[in-house]
Amino acid sequence: MASITYDKACCVYPGADKLAVDSLDLDINDGEFVVLVGPSGSGKSTALRMLAGLEEIDSGQIRIGGENMVGVPPKDRDIAMVFQNYALYPNKTVGENMGFALKMRGIPLDERKRKVAEAAKLLDLTDFLDRKPAKLSGGQRQRVAMGRAIVREPRVFCMDEPLSNLDAKLRVQTRTQIAALQRRLGTTTVYVTHDQVEAMTMGDRVAVLKNGVLQQFSSPTELYDRPVNAFVAGFIGSPGMNLFTAPVSDGEITVSGARVDLDAESQAALRRSGLSSVTVGIRPEHLALADDGTGIDAEVALLEELGSETYIYANLADPSVRNLDAEPMVMVARSSERSPAKRGEGIRLKQADRAVHLFHAETGERLV
Amino acid sequence: MTTDTRPTAPVETSPEGLSHTEIRRRRHPRQAALTVFTWILAIGFFFPVLWMVLTAFKQESDAATNPPTFVFTPTLQQFRDVFDAGIATPLLNSVFATVVSTILVLLLGVPAAFALSLRPVRKTRDALFFFISTKMLPIVAAIIPLYVIVGEIGMLDNIWTLVILYTAMNLPIAVWMMRSFFLEVPGELLEAASIDGASLWTSVREVILPLVSPGIAATALICVIFSWNEFFFAVNMTAVNAQTMPVFLTGFMSGQGLYWAQLSAASVLAALPVVICGWIAQNKLVRGLSFGAIK
Numbered sequence: 001m002a003s004i005t006y007d008k009a010c011c012v013y014p015g016a017d018k019l020a021v022d023s024l025d026l027d028i029n030d031g032e033f034v035v036l037v038g039p040s041g042s043g044k045s046t047a048l049r050m051l052a053g054l055e056e057i058d059s060g061q062i063r064i065g066g067e068n069m070v071g072v073p074p075k076d077r078d079i080a081m082v083f084q085n086y087a088l089y090p091n092k093t094v095g096e097n098m099g100f101a102l103k104m105r106g107i108p109l110d111e112r113k114r115k116v117a118e119a120a121k122l123l124d125l126t127d128f129l130d131r132k133p134a135k136l137s138g139g140q141r142q143r144v145a146m147g148r149a150i151v152r153e154p155r156v157f158c159m160d161e162p163l164s165n166l167d168a169k170l171r172v173q174t175r176t177q178i179a180a181l182q183r184r185l186g187t188t189t190v191y192v193t194h195d196q197v198e199a200m201t202m203g204d205r206v207a208v209l210k211n212g213v214l215q216q217f218s219s220p221t222e223l224y225d226r227p228v229n230a231f232v233a234g235f236i237g238s239p240g241m242n243l244f245t246a247p248v249s250d251g252e253i254t255v256s257g258a259r260v261d262l263d264a265e266s267q268a269a270l271r272r273s274g275l276s277s278v279t280v281g282i283r284p285e286h287l288a289l290a291d292d293g294t295g296i297d298a299e300v301a302l303l304e305e306l307g308s309e310t311y312i313y314a315n316l317a318d319p320s321v322r323n324l325d326a327e328p329m330v331m332v333a334r335s336s337e338r339s340p341a342k343r344g345e346g347i348r349l350k351q352a353d354r355a356v357h358l359f360h361a362e363t364g365e366r367l368v
Numbered sequence: 369m370t371t372d373t374r375p376t377a378p379v380e381t382s383p384e385g386l387s388h389t390e391i392r393r394r395r396h397p398r399q400a401a402l403t404v405f406t407w408i409l410a411i412g413f414f415f416p417v418l419w420m421v422l423t424a425f426k427q428e429s430d431a432a433t434n435p436p437t438f439v440f441t442p443t444l445q446q447f448r449d450v451f452d453a454g455i456a457t458p459l460l461n462s463v464f465a466t467v468v469s470t471i472l473v474l475l476l477g478v479p480a481a482f483a484l485s486l487r488p489v490r491k492t493r494d495a496l497f498f499f500i501s502t503k504m505l506p507i508v509a510a511i512i513p514l515y516v517i518v519g520e521i522g523m524l525d526n527i528w529t530l531v532i533l534y535t536a537m538n539l540p541i542a543v544w545m546m547r548s549f550f551l552e553v554p555g556e557l558l559e560a561a562s563i564d565g566a567s568l569w570t571s572v573r574e575v576i577l578p579l580v581s582p583g584i585a586a587t588a589l590i591c592v593i594f595s596w597n598e599f600f601f602a603v604n605m606t607a608v609n610a611q612t613m614p615v616f617l618t619g620f621m622s623g624q625g626l627y628w629a630q631l632s633a634a635s636v637l638a639a640l641p642v643v644i645c646g647w648i649a650q651n652k653l654v655r656g657l658s659f660g661a662i663k
Contacts, residue, residue, distance in 0.1 A: 054563075089560075091578040104570070
């Protein structure tokens with residue numbers, strides 16, 4: 001067990017003109033489950049591979065348990081890694097795969113067998129110990145990869161999108177199993193994913209990266225409730241937050257004639273900023289259908305019926321309202337009703353409450 | 369990772385009791401024609417070999433008849449004559465040159481291919497092109513300088529000369545072949561092994577080499593075949609001491625005419641080792657040539 005510190009850690013790929021990971025600062029506590037999340041090319045996998053010793057740390061430091069890892073080869077870092085494609089040794093049986101790291105450490109055969117058997121029991125792999133990986137299903141291979149990691153009782157688990165090769169149902173199941181296993185073992189874990197649902201459900205804390213730069217590092221609920229910038233606001237949550245640019249006049253924001261209702265804190269921040277336009281973010285669950293003729297005029301483009309809830313995708317009648325890519329805005333609203341509207345029907349959207357996020361129109365930084 | 373665990377389909381039958389294959393055959397007369405054509409082609413290729421083997425067991429008088437005879441009393445006389453003509457030295461020379469050069473090629477080529485695939489170094493493409501470019505020069509163009517050099521250092525008619533030449537000749541092919549096998553190995557396996565605490569040498573030995581062993585077998589077999597059959601270097605660089613099988617065979621085409629039966633017997637003996645090698649390596653070879661299946 002150990003804490004992990006990224007201290008202005010940088011990585012640049014040979015020939016690339018920009019940093020793959022740019023001055024990353026993270027303080028990960030002993031026993032914590034941290035998720036690195038971001039779109040492809042965000043540097044999340046590189047950051048993990050730097051921790052594992054598979055990529056060079058070009059400047060800065062990464063410390064595990066206080067020890068600087070710069071120049072330390074992977075085998076001397078006392079970490080275990082679960083790869084996206086599992087990277088099981090095809091010529092070895094499940095048992096040999098799991099015991100390989102112990103064998104490399106010179107641990108005697110009977111002790112190795114005992115530890116492998118223990119881990120296999122934990123992961124429900126006891127019946128498969130003599131099989132080759134090729135004879136296993138995707139889910140079983142994933143468990144063998146997990147087993148290979150836990151059997152050696154490392155200081156740190158590194159997991160690089162370990163669930164992305166599983167089907168949807170198995171992914172949800174395994175997600176909870178991994179989280180439970182980590183809590184039970186208490187091993188510090190760094191987990192990389194591009195799936196923000198995985199990030200939200202598994203991590204004690206989540207680090208959001210974009211273009212190699214850390215955007216926000218906080219608890220899942222904090223990320224959801226108080227994103228530090230428009231990128232995090234748009235990235236976390238599914239469907240994403242409604243983000244659009246709106247003009248400010250007299251400390252008030254109006255969208256196609258409807259005034260955006262702000263709480264006192266946001267009002268104060270808006271006034272302090274003195275901006276003439278801001279980026280407004282409203283989550284789908286904070287929008288509702290208005291039946292009193294007020295609200296934003298829109299037309300239903302698409303309905304997503306999920307059974308328990310319905311998402312309404314609506315084109316705004318006012319073409320001047322643009323999203324962050326300067327395209328006409330499509331608002332998403334959540335409704336708990338079945339078929340709250342029909343496709344092509346004209347509706348009015350209003351705020352269900354005052355939960356509105358305001359961001360600087362240019363920098364994207366959160367106001368407040 | 370993908371595996372081929374497709375169960376073999378049970379033979380389903382149609383209401384008329386015809387199996388699917390039968391129906392397919394009826395539906396596609398063109399397929400039947402293709403099958404016949406394939407057989408003709410295969411027999412066309414195989415017949416000369418069969419004829420050689422048959423001729424090896426004939427008397428010289430039976431072998432020379434025109435039209436050829438199919439009915440004859442088999443004899444081992446030709447094989448006896450071949451052995452009397454001194455096959456032992458060229459056979460041993462061929463075995464030595466082939467085995468030693470193949471071992472050298474593998475010792476040099478496998479690490480080179482590894483470096484050029486799983487652990488690419490700078491100028492990898494240039495290095496690869498250099499290797500293959502050596503095969504672009506016709507050997508005829510190189511033989512005179514080679515002959516002069518070998519003569520100067522007093523290595524003419526020395527089997528080690530052929531060992532070195534065969535190694536150089538096969539090395540580019542081996543590097544290219546092995547590289548394609550190494551490229552099939554996921555790089556993550558090496559990373560996983562290094563995290564598991566294995567040194568580079570251990571991970572190569574424990575993880576990579578078992579995976580590419582079919583490829584090594586296929587490469588070795590190709591080198592064996594090329595070295596065993598090589599004639600041009602052998603005929604120019606050797607005389608008596610270092611003579612190899614292909615050169616020895618030409619001895620049966622004497623000035624007094626061809627000794628068909630004896631030549632056939634010697635050819636059968638010359639072909640046998642390669643056939644045996646191929647047969648032994650068969651399983652590995654098939655796996656080596658359909659490598660993707662192990663991933």
